[in-house]
Amino acid sequence: MTQRQQVLYLWMAGSSLDEKVVGWAFHDGTEGAGPQLPEPKRPGDGPYSNGLCALQDGWMLLQSAQLTSPAPGQEHLNAYLEYEFVFERRVDLS
Amino acid sequence: MATTAAGDHRLSTRQMAEFVANGFLRFDAIVPADINERAIDEIGQLNAERLLPDGMKPPHSRTPLDDCYPLPSVVGEYLRLPQIRGIIHSLVGADPVFDHDWVHHIPGGGSYVQPLHVDAATDSTDPTFDVQLFWYPSAVARGEGGTRFVPGSHLTRVRSSGLHRYQHIVGEQQVACDAGSVFVFHHGLWHAGQPNPGDNDRWLYKIRLNPTEPQVRLWDTTDFTDVQSPPTDHIFARMQPGSVAEIFRTWHPWMGITDYRNDQIQRALLWRYLTGDDDFDVDYYLTRLEGRADLVEGRA
Numbered sequence: 335m336t337q338r339q340q341v342l343y344l345w346m347a348g349s350s351l352d353e354k355v356v357g358w359a360f361h362d363g364t365e366g367a368g369p370q371l372p373e374p375k376r377p378g379d380g381p382y383s384n385g386l387c388a389l390q391d392g393w394m395l396l397q398s399a400q401l402t403s404p405a406p407g408q409e410h411l412n413a414y415l416e417y418e419f420v421f422e423r424r425v426d427l428s
Numbered sequence: 429m430a431t432t433a434a435g436d437h438r439l440s441t442r443q444m445a446e447f448v449a450n451g452f453l454r455f456d457a458i459v460p461a462d463i464n465e466r467a468i469d470e471i472g473q474l475n476a477e478r479l480l481p482d483g484m485k486p487p488h489s490r491t492p493l494d495d496c497y498p499l500p501s502v503v504g505e506y507l508r509l510p511q512i513r514g515i516i517h518s519l520v521g522a523d524p525v526f527d528h529d530w531v532h533h534i535p536g537g538g539s540y541v542q543p544l545h546v547d548a549a550t551d552s553t554d555p556t557f558d559v560q561l562f563w564y565p566s567a568v569a570r571g572e573g574g575t576r577f578v579p580g581s582h583l584t585r586v587r588s589s590g591l592h593r594y595q596h597i598v599g600e601q602q603v604a605c606d607a608g609s610v611f612v613f614h615h616g617l618w619h620a621g622q623p624n625p626g627d628n629d630r631w632l633y634k635i636r637l638n639p640t641e642p643q644v645r646l647w648d649t650t651d652f653t654d655v656q657s658p659p660t661d662h663i664f665a666r667m668q669p670g671s672v673a674e675i676f677r678t679w680h681p682w683m684g685i686t687d688y689r690n691d692q693i694q695r696a697l698l699w700r701y702l703t704g705d706d707d708f709d710v711d712y713y714l715t716r717l718e719g720r721a722d723l724v725e726g727r728a
Contacts, residue, residue: 343593347684356682359595380598410693410713412584415594417684 338363340423342371342393344385345415349401351389355380357415368425385419393421434522437514438648441655444518444702445675448695451582451617455515459563459608463505467565470502471633475531491526493637503633506563515612518647519559520639527558527636534573534624542621543592544576547636550587551616555701556639558615563633567607573624574603575611575632580680582616583694591618599681644704652703659709672699673710689713 345357358380360371371381372391382388389395397420404411439453447453470484477483487496493516497504506512516524534540547560568574578600602622603611613619615636624630645652657671667673676695679688693713700708709715722728 345594345597348686353684355598356684357594357597359593378598378600380596410690412687412690412694413586414584414590415597415682416687 336427338368338425338427340364340368340425341396342388342421342423344380344382344388344419344421346385346417346419349399349417351385351395351398351419353384353417355382355384358382364425364427367427368423385421388421393423396420396422434510434514434517436648437511438646439515439518440648440650441652441672442675444647445655445672445699447519447612447614448698448702449675449678450579450680451614452577452579453515453612454605455511455610455612457606457608458511458610459506459509459565461608463502463509464565464608466502467506467563467633468631471531471565471631472533474503474529475533478531486529487526489525489527490638493524493526496526506633507635512561512610515610516559516561516637519557519612520637520643521641521646523640524637525640527638529633529635532621532630532632532634534621534630536572536624536627536629538573538624538630540621541623543589544578544594544597544618544620545588545591546586546616546618547588548615550585553585555698556643557698558636558638560613560615560617560634560636562603562611562613563635564603564605564609564611564631565607565633566628566631568603568605568609568630569626569628570604571602572604572626572628573622573630574605575619576600576602576622577611577613577617577619578680578682579617580678580683580691581618582614583691583698584616584618586618594618597682643702645702656703656705656708657710659707659715660712661710662712665712676710 340363341361343359344355346353347356374381399418443453474484478486497507562575578597655672657668657673661668661671661673676692692710696708696710696714700706719728
Protein backbone atom coordinates (compact mmCIF):
# COMPACT_ATOMS: atom_id res chain seq x y z
CA MET A 335 0.00 0.00 0.00
CA THR A 336 1.36 3.40 -0.98
CA GLN A 337 0.05 6.62 0.47
CA ARG A 338 0.07 9.91 -1.43
CA GLN A 339 -0.95 13.39 -0.39
CA GLN A 340 -3.39 15.74 -2.03
CA VAL A 341 -3.24 19.41 -1.02
CA LEU A 342 -6.00 21.94 -1.37
CA TYR A 343 -5.62 25.66 -0.85
CA LEU A 344 -8.79 27.62 -0.25
CA TRP A 345 -8.83 31.37 0.08
CA MET A 346 -11.84 32.80 1.89
CA ALA A 347 -13.50 36.21 1.82
CA GLY A 348 -12.88 36.53 5.58
CA SER A 349 -10.99 34.96 8.45
CA SER A 350 -13.57 32.28 9.26
CA LEU A 351 -13.43 28.80 7.80
CA ASP A 352 -17.10 28.94 6.86
CA GLU A 353 -16.88 32.10 4.78
CA LYS A 354 -17.17 32.21 1.00
CA VAL A 355 -14.39 30.70 -1.11
CA VAL A 356 -12.79 33.32 -3.37
CA GLY A 357 -9.85 31.30 -4.70
CA TRP A 358 -8.47 27.79 -4.79
CA ALA A 359 -5.59 25.59 -5.91
CA PHE A 360 -5.30 21.83 -5.99
CA HIS A 361 -2.08 19.78 -6.02
CA ASP A 362 -2.54 16.10 -6.58
CA GLY A 363 0.22 13.77 -5.39
CA THR A 364 -1.75 10.83 -6.74
CA GLU A 365 -1.44 12.09 -10.32
CA GLY A 366 -5.14 11.59 -10.92
CA ALA A 367 -5.49 8.21 -9.22
CA GLY A 368 -7.19 9.64 -6.14
CA PRO A 369 -10.54 11.40 -5.83
CA GLN A 370 -10.78 14.71 -7.64
CA LEU A 371 -12.48 17.98 -6.76
CA PRO A 372 -16.25 18.19 -7.15
CA GLU A 373 -17.63 20.12 -10.08
CA PRO A 374 -18.61 23.70 -9.20
CA LYS A 375 -22.28 24.53 -8.97
CA ARG A 376 -21.82 27.30 -11.52
CA PRO A 377 -18.95 27.98 -13.96
CA GLY A 378 -16.28 30.02 -12.21
CA ASP A 379 -17.31 29.00 -8.71
CA GLY A 380 -14.95 27.13 -6.45
CA PRO A 381 -15.19 23.38 -5.80
CA TYR A 382 -16.62 24.14 -2.37
CA SER A 383 -18.68 27.12 -1.31
CA ASN A 384 -16.75 27.38 1.97
CA GLY A 385 -14.16 25.57 4.06
CA LEU A 386 -16.70 23.67 6.11
CA CYS A 387 -17.92 21.98 2.94
CA ALA A 388 -14.35 20.86 2.29
CA LEU A 389 -14.18 19.29 5.76
CA GLN A 390 -17.46 17.51 5.10
CA ASP A 391 -15.96 16.09 1.91
CA GLY A 392 -13.06 14.52 3.80
CA TRP A 393 -10.37 17.22 3.71
CA MET A 394 -8.26 17.73 6.82
CA LEU A 395 -7.27 21.25 7.79
CA LEU A 396 -3.50 21.71 8.00
CA GLN A 397 -3.17 25.43 8.48
CA SER A 398 -5.22 28.58 8.64
CA ALA A 399 -4.15 32.17 8.09
CA GLN A 400 -2.57 34.02 10.98
CA LEU A 401 -4.19 37.33 11.78
CA THR A 402 -1.73 40.19 11.87
CA SER A 403 -2.30 43.89 12.36
CA PRO A 404 -1.39 45.97 9.34
CA ALA A 405 1.91 47.78 9.54
CA PRO A 406 1.63 51.52 10.11
CA GLY A 407 1.03 53.19 6.77
CA GLN A 408 -0.16 49.93 5.21
CA GLU A 409 -3.65 49.87 6.72
CA HIS A 410 -5.47 50.54 3.45
CA LEU A 411 -3.33 48.58 1.03
CA ASN A 412 -4.40 45.24 -0.37
CA ALA A 413 -1.86 42.64 -1.38
CA TYR A 414 -2.36 38.87 -1.55
CA LEU A 415 -5.54 37.00 -0.79
CA GLU A 416 -5.33 37.21 2.96
CA TYR A 417 -7.35 34.32 4.37
CA GLU A 418 -5.59 31.20 3.24
CA PHE A 419 -6.59 27.74 4.49
CA VAL A 420 -4.56 24.68 3.59
CA PHE A 421 -6.06 21.19 3.61
CA GLU A 422 -4.72 17.74 2.94
CA ARG A 423 -6.13 14.39 2.02
CA ARG A 424 -4.06 11.22 2.23
CA VAL A 425 -4.95 8.66 -0.36
CA ASP A 426 -4.07 4.99 -0.21
CA LEU A 427 -2.99 3.61 -3.55
CA SER A 428 -2.87 -0.10 -4.08
CA MET B 429 -7.43 69.58 -25.90
CA ALA B 430 -7.35 66.50 -28.11
CA THR B 431 -4.36 66.11 -30.36
CA THR B 432 -4.67 65.54 -34.05
CA ALA B 433 -3.50 61.97 -33.56
CA ALA B 434 -6.24 61.22 -31.04
CA GLY B 435 -8.93 63.13 -32.89
CA ASP B 436 -12.10 63.07 -30.84
CA HIS B 437 -11.61 59.45 -29.76
CA ARG B 438 -10.55 60.13 -26.22
CA LEU B 439 -12.28 58.29 -23.39
CA SER B 440 -15.16 59.67 -21.36
CA THR B 441 -15.04 60.33 -17.63
CA ARG B 442 -17.23 57.27 -17.07
CA GLN B 443 -14.78 55.09 -19.01
CA MET B 444 -11.87 56.47 -17.00
CA ALA B 445 -13.72 55.69 -13.78
CA GLU B 446 -14.34 52.15 -15.02
CA PHE B 447 -10.61 51.82 -15.71
CA VAL B 448 -9.88 52.92 -12.15
CA ALA B 449 -12.43 50.50 -10.66
CA ASN B 450 -11.60 47.48 -12.81
CA GLY B 451 -8.02 47.99 -13.97
CA PHE B 452 -8.83 47.42 -17.61
CA LEU B 453 -10.96 48.54 -20.53
CA ARG B 454 -12.12 46.37 -23.39
CA PHE B 455 -12.63 47.52 -26.99
CA ASP B 456 -14.11 44.85 -29.22
CA ALA B 457 -13.05 44.76 -32.88
CA ILE B 458 -11.68 48.29 -32.67
CA VAL B 459 -8.88 47.64 -35.19
CA PRO B 460 -10.00 47.41 -38.83
CA ALA B 461 -9.93 43.98 -40.47
CA ASP B 462 -7.42 45.05 -43.09
CA ILE B 463 -4.81 45.87 -40.45
CA ASN B 464 -5.54 42.72 -38.47
CA GLU B 465 -5.14 40.52 -41.52
CA ARG B 466 -1.76 42.02 -42.41
CA ALA B 467 -0.53 42.10 -38.83
CA ILE B 468 0.22 38.42 -38.35
CA ASP B 469 3.10 38.39 -40.83
CA GLU B 470 4.72 41.44 -39.26
CA ILE B 471 4.36 40.50 -35.62
CA GLY B 472 5.41 36.97 -36.54
CA GLN B 473 8.57 38.43 -38.03
CA LEU B 474 9.16 40.56 -34.95
CA ASN B 475 8.66 37.51 -32.76
CA ALA B 476 11.12 35.46 -34.79
CA GLU B 477 13.84 38.06 -35.25
CA ARG B 478 13.87 40.36 -32.24
CA LEU B 479 16.52 38.36 -30.40
CA LEU B 480 18.62 37.49 -33.46
CA PRO B 481 21.72 39.49 -34.39
CA ASP B 482 19.96 40.83 -37.48
CA GLY B 483 16.39 41.36 -38.48
CA MET B 484 13.35 43.20 -37.22
CA LYS B 485 13.83 44.90 -33.87
CA PRO B 486 11.54 46.73 -31.47
CA PRO B 487 12.21 50.39 -30.67
CA HIS B 488 14.55 51.34 -27.86
CA SER B 489 12.89 51.94 -24.51
CA ARG B 490 12.02 55.65 -24.10
CA THR B 491 11.40 56.10 -27.83
CA PRO B 492 8.53 58.59 -28.25
CA LEU B 493 5.45 56.75 -29.41
CA ASP B 494 5.25 58.90 -32.52
CA ASP B 495 8.66 57.55 -33.55
CA CYS B 496 7.86 53.88 -32.97
CA TYR B 497 7.41 51.63 -35.99
CA PRO B 498 7.51 54.33 -38.68
CA LEU B 499 5.38 53.59 -41.72
CA PRO B 500 5.30 51.40 -43.67
CA SER B 501 4.60 49.10 -40.75
CA VAL B 502 1.39 47.36 -39.81
CA VAL B 503 2.17 47.76 -36.11
CA GLY B 504 2.83 51.40 -36.91
CA GLU B 505 -0.56 51.69 -38.59
CA TYR B 506 -2.20 50.18 -35.52
CA LEU B 507 -0.42 52.52 -33.15
CA ARG B 508 -1.44 55.52 -35.25
CA LEU B 509 -5.13 54.70 -35.45
CA PRO B 510 -7.03 57.72 -34.05
CA GLN B 511 -9.20 55.47 -31.91
CA ILE B 512 -6.10 53.82 -30.39
CA ARG B 513 -4.37 57.15 -29.89
CA GLY B 514 -7.50 58.46 -28.22
CA ILE B 515 -7.32 55.69 -25.64
CA ILE B 516 -3.59 56.19 -25.13
CA HIS B 517 -3.90 59.96 -24.87
CA SER B 518 -6.61 59.66 -22.23
CA LEU B 519 -4.52 57.44 -19.98
CA VAL B 520 -0.85 58.38 -20.49
CA GLY B 521 -0.98 61.57 -22.53
CA ALA B 522 -0.29 62.72 -26.05
CA ASP B 523 3.42 61.91 -26.02
CA PRO B 524 4.08 58.72 -24.07
CA VAL B 525 7.27 56.77 -24.55
CA PHE B 526 7.79 53.15 -25.48
CA ASP B 527 8.62 50.89 -22.56
CA HIS B 528 8.68 47.55 -24.35
CA ASP B 529 6.54 45.30 -26.48
CA TRP B 530 6.22 41.57 -26.92
CA VAL B 531 4.50 39.13 -29.22
CA HIS B 532 2.79 36.22 -27.50
CA HIS B 533 2.11 33.44 -29.95
CA ILE B 534 0.38 30.31 -28.70
CA PRO B 535 0.01 27.81 -31.53
CA GLY B 536 -3.11 25.71 -31.75
CA GLY B 537 -2.67 22.81 -29.34
CA GLY B 538 -0.07 24.71 -27.33
CA SER B 539 -0.03 23.61 -23.69
CA TYR B 540 2.24 26.27 -22.18
CA VAL B 541 0.62 28.02 -19.24
CA GLN B 542 1.89 31.05 -17.38
CA PRO B 543 1.33 31.37 -13.66
CA LEU B 544 -0.66 34.36 -12.53
CA HIS B 545 1.67 37.35 -12.28
CA VAL B 546 2.13 41.09 -12.57
CA ASP B 547 4.64 42.41 -15.03
CA ALA B 548 7.97 43.97 -14.07
CA ALA B 549 8.84 44.55 -10.39
CA THR B 550 6.73 45.68 -7.48
CA ASP B 551 5.91 49.27 -8.37
CA SER B 552 6.28 52.56 -6.55
CA THR B 553 3.53 53.84 -4.28
CA ASP B 554 2.85 57.02 -6.26
CA PRO B 555 -0.33 57.00 -8.32
CA THR B 556 1.30 57.36 -11.73
CA PHE B 557 0.82 54.33 -13.93
CA ASP B 558 1.71 52.77 -17.25
CA VAL B 559 -0.71 51.15 -19.62
CA GLN B 560 -0.37 47.90 -21.51
CA LEU B 561 -2.36 47.48 -24.69
CA PHE B 562 -3.18 43.88 -25.61
CA TRP B 563 -4.10 43.64 -29.29
CA TYR B 564 -5.53 40.36 -30.59
CA PRO B 565 -5.37 40.63 -34.39
CA SER B 566 -7.13 37.32 -34.89
CA ALA B 567 -10.23 36.05 -33.15
CA VAL B 568 -9.80 34.20 -29.86
CA ALA B 569 -12.41 31.52 -29.21
CA ARG B 570 -13.54 30.90 -25.65
CA GLY B 571 -10.95 28.85 -23.77
CA GLU B 572 -8.43 28.91 -26.61
CA GLY B 573 -5.45 30.74 -25.20
CA GLY B 574 -6.99 34.07 -24.28
CA THR B 575 -5.23 35.92 -21.50
CA ARG B 576 -6.50 35.19 -18.00
CA PHE B 577 -6.82 38.27 -15.79
CA VAL B 578 -8.31 39.33 -12.46
CA PRO B 579 -10.48 42.47 -12.62
CA GLY B 580 -9.82 44.87 -9.79
CA SER B 581 -6.41 43.45 -8.87
CA HIS B 582 -4.36 46.36 -10.22
CA LEU B 583 -4.10 48.47 -7.06
CA THR B 584 -2.67 45.72 -4.85
CA ARG B 585 0.93 45.66 -3.64
CA VAL B 586 2.40 42.26 -4.47
CA ARG B 587 5.48 40.48 -5.67
CA SER B 588 4.95 38.86 -9.01
CA SER B 589 5.93 35.35 -7.96
CA GLY B 590 3.69 35.56 -4.90
CA LEU B 591 0.70 35.21 -7.21
CA HIS B 592 1.79 31.91 -8.70
CA ARG B 593 -0.14 29.82 -6.21
CA TYR B 594 -3.51 31.20 -7.27
CA GLN B 595 -4.71 28.63 -9.75
CA HIS B 596 -8.25 29.98 -9.72
CA ILE B 597 -9.80 33.19 -8.42
CA VAL B 598 -13.53 33.84 -8.36
CA GLY B 599 -14.39 36.57 -10.85
CA GLU B 600 -11.32 36.16 -13.02
CA GLN B 601 -11.85 36.37 -16.75
CA GLN B 602 -10.24 34.85 -19.81
CA VAL B 603 -10.11 36.86 -23.00
CA ALA B 604 -12.35 35.62 -25.81
CA CYS B 605 -12.87 38.15 -28.54
CA ASP B 606 -13.32 39.04 -32.17
CA ALA B 607 -10.33 39.86 -34.34
CA GLY B 608 -9.01 43.34 -33.76
CA SER B 609 -10.02 43.60 -30.13
CA VAL B 610 -7.85 45.56 -27.72
CA PHE B 611 -7.71 45.26 -23.95
CA VAL B 612 -6.04 48.08 -22.06
CA PHE B 613 -4.55 47.09 -18.71
CA HIS B 614 -3.27 49.16 -15.81
CA HIS B 615 0.28 47.88 -15.34
CA GLY B 616 -0.62 46.32 -11.99
CA LEU B 617 -3.35 44.00 -13.24
CA TRP B 618 -2.79 40.32 -12.42
CA HIS B 619 -2.76 38.21 -15.59
CA ALA B 620 -1.42 35.04 -17.22
CA GLY B 621 -1.15 33.41 -20.62
CA GLN B 622 -3.21 30.27 -20.99
CA PRO B 623 -2.99 27.02 -22.99
CA ASN B 624 -4.59 26.89 -26.40
CA PRO B 625 -6.35 23.56 -26.91
CA GLY B 626 -8.03 24.87 -30.08
CA ASP B 627 -6.98 24.48 -33.68
CA ASN B 628 -6.20 28.12 -34.37
CA ASP B 629 -3.06 29.99 -33.42
CA ARG B 630 -3.51 32.73 -30.85
CA TRP B 631 -1.62 35.94 -31.53
CA LEU B 632 -1.19 38.83 -29.15
CA TYR B 633 0.81 42.01 -29.60
CA LYS B 634 1.40 43.73 -26.26
CA ILE B 635 2.92 47.16 -25.80
CA ARG B 636 3.68 49.02 -22.57
CA LEU B 637 3.76 52.82 -22.56
CA ASN B 638 5.03 55.28 -19.94
CA PRO B 639 3.47 58.72 -19.42
CA THR B 640 5.61 61.81 -19.86
CA GLU B 641 3.20 64.27 -18.28
CA PRO B 642 0.88 64.29 -15.25
CA GLN B 643 -2.09 62.06 -16.09
CA VAL B 644 -4.56 64.74 -15.06
CA ARG B 645 -7.81 65.20 -16.99
CA LEU B 646 -6.31 64.06 -20.28
CA TRP B 647 -9.55 62.45 -21.43
CA ASP B 648 -12.68 64.03 -22.90
CA THR B 649 -14.09 65.74 -19.82
CA THR B 650 -17.34 66.84 -21.44
CA ASP B 651 -19.28 64.63 -19.04
CA PHE B 652 -17.13 65.41 -16.02
CA THR B 653 -19.46 67.70 -14.10
CA ASP B 654 -22.38 65.37 -14.78
CA VAL B 655 -20.75 62.33 -13.19
CA GLN B 656 -18.25 63.67 -10.66
CA SER B 657 -19.55 63.10 -7.15
CA PRO B 658 -18.90 65.20 -4.04
CA PRO B 659 -16.85 63.85 -1.11
CA THR B 660 -20.06 63.45 0.86
CA ASP B 661 -21.33 60.72 -1.51
CA HIS B 662 -21.77 57.94 1.00
CA ILE B 663 -23.55 54.61 0.70
CA PHE B 664 -24.63 54.80 4.34
CA ALA B 665 -25.92 58.37 3.96
CA ARG B 666 -26.78 59.89 0.58
CA MET B 667 -25.69 58.89 -2.90
CA GLN B 668 -25.81 60.46 -6.34
CA PRO B 669 -27.10 57.97 -8.93
CA GLY B 670 -24.99 57.57 -12.07
CA SER B 671 -21.91 59.09 -10.49
CA VAL B 672 -18.25 58.18 -10.39
CA ALA B 673 -18.79 57.03 -6.81
CA GLU B 674 -21.34 54.52 -8.06
CA ILE B 675 -18.75 53.10 -10.45
CA PHE B 676 -16.23 52.96 -7.62
CA ARG B 677 -18.64 50.77 -5.66
CA THR B 678 -17.92 47.91 -8.06
CA TRP B 679 -17.41 44.88 -5.81
CA HIS B 680 -15.28 42.23 -7.47
CA PRO B 681 -16.28 38.71 -6.41
CA TRP B 682 -12.86 37.83 -4.98
CA MET B 683 -12.93 40.72 -2.53
CA GLY B 684 -13.88 40.33 1.09
CA ILE B 685 -15.29 43.38 2.77
CA THR B 686 -11.92 44.72 3.93
CA ASP B 687 -10.41 44.22 0.48
CA TYR B 688 -13.39 46.04 -0.99
CA ARG B 689 -13.22 49.03 1.31
CA ASN B 690 -9.45 49.27 1.02
CA ASP B 691 -9.78 49.18 -2.74
CA GLN B 692 -12.40 51.92 -2.66
CA ILE B 693 -9.83 54.04 -0.80
CA GLN B 694 -7.18 53.25 -3.39
CA ARG B 695 -9.60 54.06 -6.24
CA ALA B 696 -10.42 57.38 -4.58
CA LEU B 697 -6.72 58.22 -4.21
CA LEU B 698 -6.07 57.38 -7.86
CA TRP B 699 -9.07 59.48 -8.86
CA ARG B 700 -7.71 62.41 -6.86
CA TYR B 701 -4.53 62.18 -8.93
CA LEU B 702 -6.35 61.82 -12.24
CA THR B 703 -8.74 64.69 -11.59
CA GLY B 704 -6.66 67.03 -9.44
CA ASP B 705 -9.56 67.00 -6.96
CA ASP B 706 -7.84 66.46 -3.61
CA ASP B 707 -11.14 66.29 -1.76
CA PHE B 708 -12.63 63.45 -3.79
CA ASP B 709 -13.88 60.49 -1.82
CA VAL B 710 -16.26 57.60 -2.07
CA ASP B 711 -18.19 56.33 0.94
CA TYR B 712 -16.46 58.73 3.31
CA TYR B 713 -13.45 56.54 4.19
CA LEU B 714 -10.76 59.13 3.49
CA THR B 715 -12.80 62.14 4.54
CA ARG B 716 -13.62 60.59 7.91
CA LEU B 717 -9.97 59.97 8.73
CA GLU B 718 -8.58 63.15 7.24
CA GLY B 719 -11.19 65.38 8.84
CA ARG B 720 -11.46 63.98 12.34
CA ALA B 721 -8.84 66.21 13.96
CA ASP B 722 -10.42 69.32 12.47
CA LEU B 723 -13.83 68.23 13.72
CA VAL B 724 -12.50 67.60 17.23
CA GLU B 725 -10.76 70.96 17.29
CA GLY B 726 -13.81 72.75 15.91
CA ARG B 727 -12.02 73.80 12.75
CA ALA B 728 -14.27 72.03 10.29
